Amino acid sequence: MIKIVGIGPRREDMTTMTLQALKEADVIIGYGGYTRKIKDLLEGKNVISRGMGQEVNRAELAIEYSKKGRNVVLVSSGDPGVYGMANVLYQIMGKYSEVEVEVVPGVSAVNYSAALLGAPLHDFAVISLSDILTPLSEIKRKIRAAAEADFVIAFYNPRSKRRTEPFKEALKILSEVRKPETLVGLVKSQNNTPSVKIFLLNQLKEEDVDMNTTLIVGNTFTYAADGNMVTPRGYVLSHSTHPLAYEFYEKYLAGEGNKGPNTSCEYYPCHSHPQNCTFCYCPFYPCGDPSTGGKWIKEKKVWSCEECTWIHQDDTVQCIEAKLPKLLEKAEDLQNNKKELLKLRRECVYLTK
Numbered sequence: 001m002i003k004i005v006g007i008g009p010r011r012e013d014m015t016t017m018t019l020q021a022l023k024e025a026d027v028i029i030g031y032g033g034y035t036r037k038i039k040d041l042l043e044g045k046n047v048i049s050r051g052m053g054q055e056v057n058r059a060e061l062a063i064e065y066s067k068k069g070r071n072v073v074l075v076s077s078g079d080p081g082v083y084g085m086a087n088v089l090y091q092i093m094g095k096y097s098e099v100e101v102e103v104v105p106g107v108s109a110v111n112y113s114a115a116l117l118g119a120p121l122h123d124f125a126v127i128s129l130s131d132i133l134t135p136l137s138e139i140k141r142k143i144r145a146a147a148e149a150d151f152v153i154a155f156y157n158p159r160s161k162r163r164t165e166p167f168k169e170a171l172k173i174l175s176e177v178r179k180p181e182t183l184v185g186l187v188k189s190q191n192n193t194p195s196v197k198i199f200l201l202n203q204l205k206e207e208d209v210d211m212n213t214t215l216i217v218g219n220t221f222t223y224a225a226d227g228n229m230v231t232p233r234g235y236v237l238s239h240s241t242h243p244l245a246y247e248f249y250e251k252y253l254a255g256e257g258n259k260g261p262n263t264s265c266e267y268y269p270c271h272s273h274p275q276n277c278t279f280c281y282c283p284f285y286p287c288g289d290p291s292t293g294g295k296w297i298k299e300k301k302v303w304s305c306e307e308c309t310w311i312h313q314d315d316t317v318q319c320i321e322a323k324l325p326k327l328l329e330k331a332e333d334l335q336n337n338k339k340e341l342l343k344l345r346r347e348c349v350y351l352t353k
């Protein structure tokens, strides 16, 4: 039997299944840097360490020992299925018959980094910038597709001393496709001590990343709050609709609402002239998503829209009005149909922000 395990970014992240597999093994095979990390767990075992670049050899050895009836553990860092040894082993296993394999999942750098940054992942893509085995054209194609689809993107192996071209290309594509204010998070792990930084895409420089860095690029909705990088999932927050909002939407639905700038309002312009006041009361309140400028007032525990100018843009109003009639037939739907309304908001934020 061969168990392929991942020891995580740090040995503290090893799962109990990995620890159990190591305990039960007779033969441990891995890259020297990884087996050294867990040396104290390997006492009394036959440990075979090989250098970087000898992945196929390690996999062949694992098969050889398992065919002799030994319990073999093949060690990866992170998760064995994410740029680890699982793919290598499965690829060559076709040559042999009767090899029993179990992949033991581990903590990959993307999980580890995301946890340190807060909660940046929603739908996401993981792309390695190593062009040792993958042509640069393929890497570029994947970055562009992921960036255009608004995936959160985690980049592995962004840049080494000799391999600088892929990251240059990644930066170029991201700056073409994504907004300069897109949030990026960097996690550098060296000697078990991670350093974490969150900043904007247009502040990201080549020298910021190296082989020990995992870079996470947020999507349209990713925001920073209290030192964390967060991509909201769109949950409905508990809230009762204000009576004035009901009144406003009763008029709106009867066709008596104001369209465009309401210059006769004593508060006009509550943001800046010209502003579209069609949705003076926002149908998405409280969206709980700071990506358009709203925020929590902690002391009062209320959601403030004071800095959200997005709802007053003409293109936003147009986008909302194209679908609102189907979702809001009566003022009560503000409450009853909140989930669908928040989905409309996401759609319009993506199209207009």
Ligand code: SF4
Binding pocket: 282, 283, 284, 285, 286, 287, 288, 289, 292, 293, 294, 295, 304, 305, 308, 310, 311
């Ligand atoms: S006005 Fe802006 S911040 Fe406020 S609920 Fe609407 S979309 Fe969210």
